[in-house]
Amino acid sequence: MKILVGIKRVVDYNVRIRVLPDGSGVDTDGVKMSVNPFDEIALEEALRIKEAGKADEVIVVSAGGDECQQQLRTGLAMGADRAIQVQTSEALQPLSVARVFQKVIEREDPGLVILGKQAIDDDNSQTAQMLAALWDRPQATFASSMEINGESATIIREVDAGLETIEIDLPAVVSVDLRMNEPRFVKLPDIMKAKRKPLEVLSLEDLGVAVTDQIAVSHFTPPPQREKGIIVEDTAQLVQELKNRGLL
Amino acid sequence: MSKILIIAEHDGTSLNISTAKCVSCAQAIGGEIDIAVLGNGVDAVAAETAALDSVNKVIAVNAEHLAAPLAVNWASEVLALSADYSHLLGPSTTFGRDLMPRIAALCGVNQVSDIMEVDGAYAFKRPVYAGNAIVRVEPASDSKVVATVRTASWKAAGSGGNASVDPVNASRSPAAHTRYVGLSSEGGERPDLQSAVKVVSGGRALASEENFELIYQLADKIGAGVGASRAAVDAGYCPNDMQVGQTGKIISPDLYMAFGISGAIQHVTGIKDAGTIVAVNKDSEAPIFEVADIGLVADLFNVIPELEGLLG
The missing domain is CATH 3.40.50.620 (HUPs)
Known part of the structure; x- marks a missing residue:
């Protein structure tokens, strides 16, 4: 079985986001870029499934400009077997990304597609669900554990009310939540090895995907600021202050 | 229309x-x-x-x-x-x-x-x-x-x-490829982090899994959910699912109390929508004080027992 894993290049989770003064976006100039943290968890899970002998190959896929090859190389260094970059200069929205993945699926015929539950830049949380719809296959979103049993999988999902268990037939799309695992650290020799692993570059035309129906995004603004708080001297004052505000 | x-x-x-x-x-x-x-x-x-x-x-x-x-x-x-x-x-x-x-x-x-x-x-x-x-x-x-x-x-x-x-x-037939098994509620008596009205949260300054008990005790005393910073989770003081922040849970309780949390950007992102943020930290320069509504520069190991005492 092959496993496809989606990789998105995003502003690192530790960077303080600065909105550009003209409202056209956020400052990414000289800013550290990383693999979307949820995608790292997705890849870690795929690698563990392969290491358990339940998959033969893990392929990382990203849609973006050449700069996203850096994140694909990180994926290869973590242990993915090969990478596919779908080249585009446009910031694709989830439906287009889902269409790209659908075409890659037609070429690769994977048994499982594992994606992050959302990207930490646009926070859309749509791609996995959309891909499952286009592919007409099961979706298991916000997964915190999965067990492959031959032709099916048992998934535990993190939902607001607790933990939901579902059973899905493969092939299927799974989107992973934070609790699924803790991704491995990349070691230097693996980074060297990753440089020799295959990275295929495809265009949207190669895949026959037209980018349509994009939602116009504009007017980036910083969020409203919190008002300046007070400093209390001791615990008694803290308790008094909380009681005054009706919080205790 | x-x-x-x-x-x-x-x-x-x-x-x-x-x-x-x-x-x-x-x-x-x-x-x-x-x-x-x-x-x-x-x-x-x-x-x-x-x-x-x-x-x-x-x-x-x-x-x-x-x-x-x-x-x-x-x-x-x-x-x-x-x-x-x-x-x-x-x-x-x-x-x-x-x-x-x-x-x-x-x-x-x-x-x-x-x-x-x-x-x-x-x-x-x-x-x-x-x-x-x-x-x-x-x-x-x-x-x-x-x-x-x-x-x-x-x-x-x-x-x-x-x-x-x-x-x-209903006009469509069920999909045979997806089967619902069941739902279990987690966390026992303690309120769920995502929907809790009050949340008590601990950071790296707790210094050990044993010390993190202090956070649980205080939370139980005031009926709060329990959260943690990524640093506390990474250090193994508490489980992953308690992480509050950009890569953890984004929450908006009425009261959020942060003990020994420095206030890294990724943590603060997860609590911005809280009603009142309380920060207790020894370091008066900690960035958490920039977003706190009520700050107390003090050692959490003194403050938590005092709080419990004052709350009866």
């Missing part, structure tokens, strides 16, 4: 408050508001839904295979109802976030996620970068709008209405 269909969230016996919040968002969009209640044996929920303010009608779809909210089955049923509507709305809870994008893809549109403000029937504001920026999004006005509503941004609509309930037969 807009025709809006809201997909109700419920547990089979009562309506989730997220649905009433979607109604408020729909009121801001303006137009005729219908609500679809899918499930098995949903008559009571449908009646509760019909009492929400400004609802035109409730469509009740009962079928055995709709008992659990499996997105695959619900999405095809909603699609069957969707033809006459300009807007399809669901809450931005795990329920809506699972279901609505599947519907959007079947309709051939991108989804508008997390509406926090309505600027017009086809113009909305939503947060990106975990709330660190707000953007305006405008879907094409000749396409169907499929959207989720950020529940923390909307008040629940009242329930002085009296809409009619139209029972409709």
